[in-house]
Amino acid sequence: MTDDLKERFDELRDEERRRVPPFTIRRRAARLSYRWVFALLLVVLLVVIRPHRTTFSEADLAAARSIGTWHPPTDVLLKGTIR
Amino acid sequence: MVTRRVRMAFSFSPLVPGQRVSYDSASAVTKQQVDRAELERQLEELHPTSFAWALGCCGRDRQDAEDVLQETYVKIFAGKARFDGRSMLKTWLFAVIRRTAAAHRRTLWFRHFTFAQPAVDAESELLHSERTAELLDALARIARRQREVIELVFYHDMTIEQAAEVIGVSLGTARVHYQRGKRRLLQELRR
Numbered sequence: 001m002t003d004d005l006k007e008r009f010d011e012l013r014d015e016e017r018r019r020v021p022p023f024t025i026r027r028r029a030a031r032l033s034y035r036w037v038f039a040l041l042l043v044v045l046l047v048v049i050r051p052h053r054t055t056f057s058e059a060d061l062a063a064a065r066s067i068g069t070w071h072p073p074t075d076v077l078l079k080g081t082i083r
Numbered sequence: 084m085v086t087r088r089v090r091m092a093f094s095f096s097p098l099v100p101g102q103r104v105s106y107d108s109a110s111a112v113t114k115q116q117v118d119r120a121e122l123e124r125q126l127e128e129l130h131p132t133s134f135a136w137a138l139g140c141c142g143r144d145r146q147d148a149e150d151v152l153q154e155t156y157v158k159i160f161a162g163k164a165r166f167d168g169r170s171m172l173k174t175w176l177f178a179v180i181r182r183t184a185a186a187h188r189r190t191l192w193f194r195h196f197t198f199a200q201p202a203v204d205a206e207s208e209l210l211h212s213e214r215t216a217e218l219l220d221a222l223a224r225i226a227r228r229q230r231e232v233i234e235l236v237f238y239h240d241m242t243i244e245q246a247a248e249v250i251g252v253s254l255g256t257a258r259v260h261y262q263r264g265k266r267r268l269l270q271e272l273r274r
Binding site: 002005006008009011012013015016017019020021023025026034 | 123126127130131134135138145149153156157160190211212214215217218219234237238265268269272
């Protein structure tokens, strides 16, 4: 049985030896590594989902307050109609 | 995949085994260059058998095997894998190919998502006779470690000890893989 296995493997080797590509050493021209792609994705994700904290200056707060307290001058016209 | 073919050029003829070389300071040829040339010559000599082993490590996918082998050569010439002479060059090279193929397999799922699937190589389908196709089918059905030991012993004419070195296991473990693998393979072939 072992001889049969050996024979089969010899046949396989003969068949595969017929189509061996030529020996060359190719250098990849600046191929983007998967590690770099993952690292880049991670950085983008961190930037997108990081907690945002916004600070307002005094002028911004004053502007927001004045907008909040502003009433349109036409409100007086509505006073008589809406109960 | 974008590749640029660069043939490493050496300005001297390869050495024959046992040839003595003097490395004097005036010579433009350094010891490192000679080592590289000698290594390249030996890799070229082992290329057909290395390709066959790469095929075995990549499930007989020719494209993957070529990629893995190129990656291995580049790794060796970039100094990422160094032969320290503790084992035979062939067993060391086979171990590097095996590790490179394992790393290649780990990135397969990513490549399947990002790149189009290559068309099935019809020529390679016709390559094998019915008898060897049967053997390959049976091989594909046994455990990876068992398959590796069996291939190293029967296809590459290695001893079980050398096969153990290639796959990085103890001799006892390799013997067990060999015995079980052979039994399973014969069972699969009888089906």
